[in-house]
Every structure is written in structure tokens, then in C-alpha cells.
Amino acid sequence: MTTAEFDLTPDPRVLQILGEINLDQWKCLAELIDNSVDAFINARRDEVPVAAPSVVISLPTQDREDASISVRDNGPGMTLEQLERAVRAGWSGNNPVDNLGLFGMGFNIATARLGMVTEVYTTRAGDNEWTGLRIDLTELRRTRTYLTPRLARPKHDPAAHGTEIKILRLKADQRVFFSKGANHNKIRRQLARVYAPLLLSKDLAFSLQLNAQNIQAKRPCHWDPDRSVLSGDGKPVHAVEPFDFELPARNYCLTCMLSFHGPQTCPTAGPECQIIEIKRRLHGWVGLQRYVHEEDFGIDIIRNGRVIEVQNKDLFVWNGDERPEREYPIDDPRNRGRFIGEIHLDHCRVSYTKDRFERDDTSWAEMVSLVRGEGPLQPQKAKALGYEPQIAPLYRLFQAFRRSSPQGKTGRWSRVLAVKNNERAIEMADLFHKGDPDYQTDEKWYELVEEEDRAVVGATPTATGPGSASPAVPDGFLDDDNIAPAPTGTGPEVPPPAAGDAGGTSVAPTRQKLHELSRVYKHPLLKVEFTVEAFMVTANDPDLPRKAPWVLKIEDPGTRTFLFLFDPDHPVFRSVTMTPMDAVLAELAFKTYEFLKEASPDSAVFATILSDFRGEYADDSKLDPKGIIAFADKALREIAQSIDVAGDAGLFNILFAELPQSAQEKIRRKIASVGISGAQVVIDSGEFLAYAEVSDIRHFVRSHPALFFDGKFWAQPYSSLEYGDAKVNEEARERVLERYDSYLADAVWLASQSPRDLDRCDRDEIIRATLSVRLLGQDGSL
Known part of the structure; x- marks a missing residue:
């Protein structure tokens, strides 16, 4: 038998096999959404744009035999020829350069992955009916043919137009997946991300709806481009x-x-x-x-x-x-x-x-x-x-x-545009994504940045923690050339109730807002939350009770907004164990306790409530072994990395050669272990010390202090110390070096411990060593 050509029409089972390709459910839906978006794009190119383009998705919420999925758009609709080609395996009517659709297989893979039957109906403005077809994979396989009859259904509005894809006889695993509400939310998040550029586009802004809920585009939470x-x-x-x-x-x-x-x-x-x-x-x-x-x-x-x-x-x-x-x-x-x-x-x-x-x-x-x-x-x-x-x-x-985070003891957070309290920054980002108007610009984040910068230069009493009173600063810790002038008007002033003097005039108190403490506080388990606006005030503030270190007072009962006013110079804050954050949490715990005591006396335990609040918001004071070890290691690595801006490759090679042979070998092994091809590049770049053991970092600083003091990493004067006598100069420099070497020794000790080791250590010993790391480093958060 001879023939002039071969019939290579694929077996109908091919469609069913396509459904075995492992494609996530959201990607299956996206394939169908892409077709709708292409229809909108093509209509716009043909200068007949669709008014208010939309795609509506309906997903099942229960695991039932009759569960179905539909994706419907209000695009221009298709002709009979376009409809036939749109569902034909391997054919694509789209220009793959300008459209989202790539292959004719996309439709077939997506629908066969979800169910065994697919119906497609389409209509154009002016058509008298909806025209459709039905793809039944089981029936096609039985009859071994791709022929399928033309279907029609009534159309009530002649002006209507669009296309609807309905997937029936869902596969068992798909019915189970779609019956879970959490999976619906997951799909919403995925679609909000991948279609964000189109949903936000000025040229083609379409609406996307899933089970009667609009999907809002996931917008990037970036800093203001002008910064x-x-x-x-x-x-x-x-x-x-x-x-x-x-x-x-x-x-x-x-x-x-x-x-x-x-x-x-x-x-x-x-x-x-x-x-x-x-x-x-x-x-x-x-x-x-x-x-x-x-x-x-x-x-x-x-x-x-x-x-x-x-x-x-x-x-x-x-x-x-x-x-x-x-x-x-x-x-x-x-x-x-x-x-x-x-x-x-x-x-x-x-x-x-x-x-x-x-x-x-x-x-x-x-x-x-x-x-x-x-x-x-x-x-x-x-x-x-x-x-x-x-x-x-x-x-x-x-x-x-x-x-x-900034490099060096006097580094500025504004120079790297970073928020020190990252958990707070993430909380504010959640409000940004929820559309809270107060968080759409980056002002709230930058207020925190400015607050940390003021703490670095000593312009506000926040050097040892959020709102804590400043301890005595060692000579030279602050770089005089970089100290900013004391801020004026750095926060909104809250006028107090009228407080008249002898002449009947009122004087507004001086109050500086502390953004680090101003926030919404929520108990992690109870349905209780407080909006707190925190201000540093003077001891004679009219709203601060006489001799009291702080007060928490209701400002707006309707919104449950409280004013927290505190005097940072009060003796109670000259304490290792008491900070303004502790004061805020104690007040909130007490108010929560009072509320619960009236509603449910048996469940109101003040100690438990305070413990819960501290676990949620007092991260800075936690003696978490893993966090402390990471904190010490980070501080030492930052010190080590600071030499990469101190010279050229020739100097770096000399410095590396001066290390003990054992330290050089350890560095070379560490470089090899992280997959960097060749240690010489790391040595030439001056980054070799970052791969050293922590004890070797300490000895390097001791051997080369000129690379780290006088503004190199620490602002502390060292080489620049001058008292008119060489011996006195040398003694002064040695005292500086001994002081910093003791800090480094504590940091090395912490970084060399295991969490189990620290669990067995004396609490005061851990606190002392942690404070040494704070004095060394640039980031006080654990």
C-alpha cells in the first residue's frame, strides 16, 4: 500500500495526557486569564477598546460531584473560526511577540489539568445567541475523534459580548484543593502579584474578580524615588x-x-x-x-x-x-x-x-x-x-x-535608608498593603530613620534603647564633625489642656514625638488593642503628674488613642532594668487587666498579660541565646569588613601576610568552603578578614588599631591623640586600645558559645558581654 501523505492527527488521548502536566492551580487559571487580557489588548489595538474590561472567576467552595470552575470576560468575543482555532491543540491565534498567550497548548493543558469536561461559549455585540462547544475528554477518547458539535444558548442582551470558559467534572484532587478557603486566598495572592503591572496599568487597567471579591494588585513597598x-x-x-x-x-x-x-x-x-x-x-x-x-x-x-x-x-x-x-x-x-x-x-x-x-x-x-x-x-x-x-x-x-544597617559606630541610618526596628517596618508595610492612607508614603518609615540618627549623634536621649536616657558617653565616641544640630519641631506637638499663669496666658509644653514607641499595640492572644502616641516631655509638663516619670492618658476615646508622656531625665530611667518601653507595656498590661477583671475575673492575670506584651514588643531586652550569638558575630564581621575601604590590593596583601600562618590557613579554608574560586581575589579586595575566626579578628584590631579608630570604624580618637608628650600620647592610646580590646574579648566570647552554653551562664555575665557588643557595634537590635 502506498500513500502520498501521512495523517498525523494526534490521538484524542493526547489531550488527557496534557492534563497530567503538573501545573499549579493558579497557573491554570492564569492561562485562561491571559486569553481574556489578550482579547482586551487586541481590541484596543483595533481601536475598538472594551469599556471597563473585566475578568470574573468563579471557584467551588465545597467538594461536590457537580463542582465547576468558570472564567468569564467581557471582551469582544470570537467568530466561529476563531473559537475553533482557540481550543485546537497546538494552534495559536495569538502573535507570540505582543500577546500573553504563547502556545495553543496552554488552554488545553490548563483545562485538562483541572477537569474532564470544558465548555466554551462566546458572543459578539449584535449576535443573537451565545455560540459554544464542549470538549469531553472521556467521550473524545471513546470515539477517537476531535469532532464536536456546535452548541448555542439564548442571549438576553443583544449588546452583550465576551467569552466564558467553564470546566466541569473536576478531578477529585482538584475538588479537594478548591474546597479549602486557604487555597482561595493563596490563589488571590498569586494573581495579585503576577497581574499587578496590568491591574495598575494606565493603558489597560482591567478588573479581576474571584468569587465576587476584587483582586487588588500587590504594589511594591519601596522608598520614595526622590530620596x-x-x-x-x-x-x-x-x-x-x-x-x-x-x-x-x-x-x-x-x-x-x-x-x-x-x-x-x-x-x-x-x-x-x-x-x-x-x-x-x-x-x-x-x-x-x-x-x-x-x-x-x-x-x-x-x-x-x-x-x-x-x-x-x-x-x-x-x-x-x-x-x-x-x-x-x-x-x-x-x-x-x-x-x-x-x-x-x-x-x-x-x-x-x-x-x-x-x-x-x-x-x-x-x-x-x-x-x-x-x-x-x-x-x-x-x-x-x-x-x-x-x-x-x-x-x-x-x-x-x-x-x-550603617557601618561604624557613628554610621547614619539615613545614609543607607534603613529602619533599625525591622519588625516595626514590616508591620507598617502590612498597613501599606491594606491601603491605610497614613502609610502610603514613606514618611512613617523615615521618621524612624531620623529618630535613630538623632540617637547616634546624641541629639535626643535615645542612645541605649527606644527612648532610654543616655548614659555617659566615652570621650571620642561621637564624631563632632558629624553631629547634627539639636532638632527643632521634629514631631507634631500635642497642645495640653489650658494651663494659665498669673497673667492668664497659657504656655504650650515642649514635647518631642518618639516614633519608635508610637504605634498600635495588640495583645497577641486577646482581642485588645491600643493606639499610642508617645512623647518625650520635661518634668514640668502640665499633663505629667508631679515627680512622676510617665503617664498614659486617653486622648480620643472614640479611636482608643492614648498619649504616653515620659520624662527621659527621670532617675527611674537611669536603670538597666527600666526603659520607656517597659513603662508603656506595664501601663497597657494594667489597662488590659482592668478590662478583663470586669468581664472575666478568673482569667485576668496581670503577670501573664504583661509577659505576653513583653514577648511581643520587648525584643531589645530579650536574652535569647541564638540572637545574642548572632548579634556578637555580626558586630565582629562588620568590624572585619570595614578594612575593605582602607587601602589598595598591595596594602591588603601585606596585611594578610602579617597574620599568623594558622589564621591564614583558616581563612583560605573558609573561602574555599563557601564556593569562591580562589582566595587571592578576596585578599586583593580587602575582604579576607570577614572569613577569619572571631578571635583572629580581635587580634588583628589589636595589631592594626590605626585601621579602625579616628573615624575609620569608630570615631574614638587614637592616632590623633596629642598631649604634647610622646610617652603620654602612647599611654593614652594604650588605654583606648585596652578598653576596646575588653569589648572585643566579650564579643569573641559570646560569638564562640553555643546556645546551650549561654543557657548555663550567669545572667549578669551575659548582660555585661551584650552591653560590650552594643558599645562596639552599629546596630543595637538583637
Whole structure:
């Protein structure tokens, strides 16, 4: 038997097999949403835009046999030919360059993954009915044919238009999944993230609804783009660095889905090849989140308005050596990051599951070079490898903001745009995402930054903790050149009740708001919350009882807003065991106790309530062994890393050679263990001390004090001490060094312990050692 051609129509079982591809439920829904969005986009291009475009999703809430899923839009609708092609396996009516839809398989994979029967109905404005078809996988397999009859259903409004996809006979595992409300919330969060650019778009803002609830776009919580710091080259680096690159056009074959340079001929030279020229543009931004997090950071990479890779962290890795090396985050002891951004990469291929850009596409490497730069992000390493300073946006962001806390005892939080109390920053971010109008700008975060800066320079009595009275500061701990003038009007003043003097006039008290303590306090278990506005006041404040260190008074009964007024100079705060935070929590615990005592006397236990409040808000005073050890290790690593700005590769090699041989060997082993190819690059960059044992860091400081004092890391004068007599100068310097060496010894002791060791130690010994670390470091939080 001979034939001129072969019939390669796939077996109907192919559709069922497509349903075995493991695609998350939200991705299945996204495939169908993409088709709707494409319809809106095409209508806009044809200059017949859809008014108030919307996509409505209905999911089952119970595990029932008749459970179904529907996705309906109000797009322009389809012709019979378009409907047939839209559901045909392997066919795509979309231009894969300009649309979200990529392959005809997407629809089939998504629907077959969820259920055994799919119905599609569509109608255009002016049509008399809805036209549809039914794909029954079991029936198709039985009859071994793809033929399916045309269906119709009544249309009550001739002006209506749109498409509805309904999935029936859901698979058993899918019914169980969708019956759980938590999974609905998970899907909402995923869709809010991946469609955020489109939902927020001015050109195509459509509404997305799931079970009668609108999905709000997940907006980035970044610092104000106008905030900036000066980089080493004297140019400003903004908290949000935008970029927009016009790239050379390329040819693209719509049939083969290939892009190429050169003549208008597809590399496959097929008879059905359709060649078009595509204009290419790479745009977006990279910037700073208002908080740091172990996972919640990274750059969204977007294709045609739809996020393909969520919070990508590949651009934080240097791949130029034999083994990839993570470059960010590396300065945070808990590996928390805050770099975020959006990269619109419309002209790069993506996987068929739409969750990854193809790395072998030349457009990917081109994007990495433009956004990240050619060499390492670490400047000393880049210099050692022969790379010139970059102008790439991520490179510049890294140079200014790689650290999540300031370096050095006199470092400013405003210079790195970071909030010291990160838990508080995260709480405020939750209010930002909930749409609280008071938290839409970054002012609340910056108030905390300014407050910490004032504490650093001693302008307010907050040096040892939130609102604590300042202890005696050792000579030289404050850098006089950097001390800011005492703040005036740094917080809103709350006028007291009229307090007349002999002449009948009233004098408004001087009150400075303390943002660190001003917040909403919630008991972690009980349904009790308080809004507190905290102010530092003087002893003669009319609302502060005579000789009292503080008072908590109701300001607005309607909103349960309380004023907490405290005198930071009161003797009670000259105590290791009493801070204004302790006072606030004691007051709130007492009010909660009084409330419960009336409602349920048996359950009102003041000690338990206070303990709960302290567990939630008094992190600074916790003697948590793991936290203390990490705190000490971080302080020593920060000291070690400060030498990488102290000289050039020649000096660093000399310093490394002066280390004991045993210390050099330990450093080389540590560098090898973390996967860095070659220790010499680390030595040349001056970062070798960060890989040393903590005891070796202490000895290095003792051997090279000039690298750390006089404003290098600590503002404490050392080399600059001058008393007119060489012997006196040397004795004064030795006293300074002995004092700091004792702090370092405590830090080394803590960093070398295990949590079990600290559990067995004397409490006062741990407190003393922890205070030594606070005196050494730049971040007082554990």
C-alpha cells in the first residue's frame, strides 16, 4: 500500500495526557486569564477598546460531584473560526511577540489539568445567541475523534459580548484543593502579584474578580524615588533607579517562533514562515524596599505586562568564576534582603509553563549586562578582576545600599535608608498593603530613620534603647564633625489642656514625638488593642503628674488613642532594668487587666498579660541565646569588613601576610568552603578578614588599631591623640586600645558559645558581654 501523505492527527488521548502536566492551580487559571487580557489588548489595538474590561472567576467552595470552575470576560468575543482555532491543540491565534498567550497548548493543558469536561461559549455585540462547544475528554477518547458539535444558548442582551470558559467534572484532587478557603486566598495572592503591572496599568487597567471579591494588585513597598544618597563618585543614587533602553530591532518568525539578525529570511526557510520586525525595549526600575526580609525581596521580570518570574534573585549572583557566587545579600547576618524592582523583558522567550525566561535566549544575557553590569557587584573584586566601575542601575544601587544597617559606630541610618526596628517596618508595610492612607508614603518609615540618627549623634536621649536616657558617653565616641544640630519641631506637638499663669496666658509644653514607641499595640492572644502616641516631655509638663516619670492618658476615646508622656531625665530611667518601653507595656498590661477583671475575673492575670506584651514588643531586652550569638558575630564581621575601604590590593596583601600562618590557613579554608574560586581575589579586595575566626579578628584590631579608630570604624580618637608628650600620647592610646580590646574579648566570647552554653551562664555575665557588643557595634537590635 502506498500513500502520498501521512495523517498525523494526534490521538484524542493526547489531550488527557496534557492534563497530567503538573501545573499549579493558579497557573491554570492564569492561562485562561491571559486569553481574556489578550482579547482586551487586541481590541484596543483595533481601536475598538472594551469599556471597563473585566475578568470574573468563579471557584467551588465545597467538594461536590457537580463542582465547576468558570472564567468569564467581557471582551469582544470570537467568530466561529476563531473559537475553533482557540481550543485546537497546538494552534495559536495569538502573535507570540505582543500577546500573553504563547502556545495553543496552554488552554488545553490548563483545562485538562483541572477537569474532564470544558465548555466554551462566546458572543459578539449584535449576535443573537451565545455560540459554544464542549470538549469531553472521556467521550473524545471513546470515539477517537476531535469532532464536536456546535452548541448555542439564548442571549438576553443583544449588546452583550465576551467569552466564558467553564470546566466541569473536576478531578477529585482538584475538588479537594478548591474546597479549602486557604487555597482561595493563596490563589488571590498569586494573581495579585503576577497581574499587578496590568491591574495598575494606565493603558489597560482591567478588573479581576474571584468569587465576587476584587483582586487588588500587590504594589511594591519601596522608598520614595526622590530620596537619594551620594555615591563614591559624588553622583546621587536614588532609592528607585529607573532605566529605559531602546535596543536594536530584530526579525522574528511568527511560524517558527524564532528571532534572528540579518536578512528577512527565517533560518528554517520554511514555505509558511511569516517574518516581522520587532522593536525591542528594555525598561523598568530597581530600588529599595522599606523593610528587609529573608524571602520577600527580589526583582519581578515581566513579559507584556504579566510577571513571569516573581522576586527573581539570579541577578544577585556573580557567574563569572567557575562557581556562582551570591553577592547580595552578604552583609546581613540573617541573609535578609531589600532590593526589589521590575524588568520588562517582552522580547525574550519563556517556558511553556510561563514561569521562567529561557536563559539560552541572547536577550537574557543582554538584559543581565544592562541591568546588573558586566562584572561583579563588589567593587574591590571588580577592580581586582580588571572591570571598570559600572553605570548599570543594579550595580549603582548595590554600591550605595548593599548594607541594611550603617557601618561604624557613628554610621547614619539615613545614609543607607534603613529602619533599625525591622519588625516595626514590616508591620507598617502590612498597613501599606491594606491601603491605610497614613502609610502610603514613606514618611512613617523615615521618621524612624531620623529618630535613630538623632540617637547616634546624641541629639535626643535615645542612645541605649527606644527612648532610654543616655548614659555617659566615652570621650571620642561621637564624631563632632558629624553631629547634627539639636532638632527643632521634629514631631507634631500635642497642645495640653489650658494651663494659665498669673497673667492668664497659657504656655504650650515642649514635647518631642518618639516614633519608635508610637504605634498600635495588640495583645497577641486577646482581642485588645491600643493606639499610642508617645512623647518625650520635661518634668514640668502640665499633663505629667508631679515627680512622676510617665503617664498614659486617653486622648480620643472614640479611636482608643492614648498619649504616653515620659520624662527621659527621670532617675527611674537611669536603670538597666527600666526603659520607656517597659513603662508603656506595664501601663497597657494594667489597662488590659482592668478590662478583663470586669468581664472575666478568673482569667485576668496581670503577670501573664504583661509577659505576653513583653514577648511581643520587648525584643531589645530579650536574652535569647541564638540572637545574642548572632548579634556578637555580626558586630565582629562588620568590624572585619570595614578594612575593605582602607587601602589598595598591595596594602591588603601585606596585611594578610602579617597574620599568623594558622589564621591564614583558616581563612583560605573558609573561602574555599563557601564556593569562591580562589582566595587571592578576596585578599586583593580587602575582604579576607570577614572569613577569619572571631578571635583572629580581635587580634588583628589589636595589631592594626590605626585601621579602625579616628573615624575609620569608630570615631574614638587614637592616632590623633596629642598631649604634647610622646610617652603620654602612647599611654593614652594604650588605654583606648585596652578598653576596646575588653569589648572585643566579650564579643569573641559570646560569638564562640553555643546556645546551650549561654543557657548555663550567669545572667549578669551575659548582660555585661551584650552591653560590650552594643558599645562596639552599629546596630543595637538583637
